[in-house]
Amino acid sequence: MKCLPDLKRLKDHFLEVPLPDAVFQLTTSHLTGLRILPRERRAAGPFISRLPAGVVRPSFDKTNFPDLPFLESKVREGMAKMGLGQGTVTVLLPELCARVFILNLDSTPVSQKEKEKIIRWRIGKQMPVVPDDARFVHQEFRAGSSERIVVAVGRGAVLREYESLFSRCQLAVGNLSLPSLSLINLLPAAGGDALVVNVEEDSLSFAAIIDSELWLYRHKAFVFDRTPGAPLAQRIEGLLNEVENTIHFLEDKEKKRVRSLWFRSGLPDAGVDIAAELRRLLAMTVREMGELAVEGGGNGEKSLLSPLFGQLA
Numbered sequence: 001m002k003c004l005p006d007l008k009r010l011k012d013h014f015l016e017v018p019l020p021d022a023v024f025q026l027t028t029s030h031l032t033g034l035r036i037l038p039r040e041r042r043a044a045g046p047f048i049s050r051l052p053a054g055v056v057r058p059s060f061d062k063t064n065f066p067d068l069p070f071l072e073s074k075v076r077e078g079m080a081k082m083g084l085g086q087g088t089v090t091v092l093l094p095e096l097c098a099r100v101f102i103l104n105l106d107s108t109p110v111s112q113k114e115k116e117k118i119i120r121w122r123i124g125k126q127m128p129v130v131p132d133d134a135r136f137v138h139q140e141f142r143a144g145s146s147e148r149i150v151v152a153v154g155r156g157a158v159l160r161e162y163e164s165l166f167s168r169c170q171l172a173v174g175n176l177s178l179p180s181l182s183l184i185n186l187l188p189a190a191g192g193d194a195l196v197v198n199v200e201e202d203s204l205s206f207a208a209i210i211d212s213e214l215w216l217y218r219h220k221a222f223v224f225d226r227t228p229g230a231p232l233a234q235r236i237e238g239l240l241n242e243v244e245n246t247i248h249f250l251e252d253k254e255k256k257r258v259r260s261l262w263f264r265s266g267l268p269d270a271g272v273d274i275a276a277e278l279r280r281l282l283a284m285t286v287r288e289m290g291e292l293a294v295e296g297g298g299n300g301e302k303s304l305l306s307p308l309f310g311q312l313a
């Protein structure tokens with residue numbers, strides 16, 4: 001399924017590399033993987049492995065892996081299940097490991113070097129402190145008469161942790177990306193204005209696509225209410241408030257309106273059908289990203305794997 005035409009494929013936007021041999025995603029609760037057959041442009045051998053609490057601690061500027069040998073063993077288990085010996089991989093980082101900014105620049109022609117200076121200066125105005133080892137990856141695309149720049153920023157020390165983990169397993173990391181940006185690749189080309197909502201064990205992220213452009217991206221630390229026996233309305237309230245606040249921000253501040261919502265849950269054991277509740281409570285079409293994953297078992301598995309399939313779109 002093709003992605004939005006003006007965005008093309010965001011993974012190619014951020015780092016233009018050939019299709020990898022596999023895609024992995026690490027979260028606080030799961031390691032997932034997908035073998036890719038580049039010539040056929042299809043996936044094979046998906047796997048899902050539950051991780052103990054505390055093994056992955058997503059952070060922009062602190063150590064993410066307190067037990068690297070254990071994670072190495074889990075990656076090797078996944079490789080065995082996929083039939084993968086070595087090769088190049090794409091790794092989807094936890095959302096909290098990076099900062100993403102959308103910048104609008106005028107159309108005044110400048111060299112690429114000058115543009116990079118402008119981007120770093122603009123990011124410096126938005127970040128209290130820009131780390132000395134920060135890595136900037138950006139891609140520009142047209143937005144009417146101006147240019148919109150999507151910039152991902154990560155700490156070199158943190159990104160090297162992920163690269164080192166897979167290097168220990170004889171895998172070269174060709175691309176580091178984020179789940180929400182990968183999910184955008186799955187959206188139908190004629191999907192209209194939409195809000196992509198991605199909830200994980202420790203975070204919540206939003207990406208708004210309006211007029212075939214990435215108009216808003218935000219993420220925050222977030223914990224879904226799992227209180228045993230708590231009323232359903234209480235459990236869904238925090239997530240619903242965040243969704244409604246984002247929709248109202250787009251309408252009130254940006255004068256933009258989304259007409260549908262695509263939801264992806266990284267919480268297979270939440271104990272509640274979150275998408276069904278959002279569908280009941282919101283006055284808009286709500287669909288699940290798992291519908292767009294071409295392989296996998298039930299809805300829970302497809303939902304967990306959907307960011308990985310975004311790398312094939």
